[in-house]
Amino acid sequence: MTQHHFALEKEFVELHTLLKLLALAPSGGAAKAMIAAGAVSVDGHTETRKACKIRAGQVVRVGEDEVRVS
Numbered sequence: 001m002t003q004h005h006f007a008l009e010k011e012f013v014e015l016h017t018l019l020k021l022l023a024l025a026p027s028g029g030a031a032k033a034m035i036a037a038g039a040v041s042v043d044g045h046t047e048t049r050k051a052c053k054i055r056a057g058q059v060v061r062v063g064e065d066e067v068r069v070s
Contacts, residue, residue, distance in 0.1 A: 004067045012053040013069075015040065015060070024062050034062065 004022055006013070013021075016031040019040070025031035032050045034040055040047050041061045042054065054060060060067040 002065045004065060006067055006069050008056055008069060012055045014050070015042070015047060015052040015054055016050045018054055018060060018067065018069075019062065022065075022067060024065055024067075039063070 004024075006018060006022060016025075016028055016035060019025040019031035019034065020028050025034055035048060035050045035052075038046050038048060039062060042052060043058055054069055056070050058069050060069070
């Protein structure tokens with residue numbers, strides 16, 4: 001498993017933007033498709049909302065990648 005850390009500059013980041021910023025998806029469209037397909041989980045639950053607000057303390061998983069947001 002590959003672990004990533006993402007430090008927020010604002011109160012939150014939208015899920016599809018986070019995936020794009022960390023290059024876990026090649027584009028914003030690909031990130032939205034991955035989310036819609038159920039390939040992304042937030043705090044252990046499958047997340048299908050592309051604009052889900054990710055805040056500090058949450059953990060996002062995509063395949064073998066895990067992102068800890070601070």
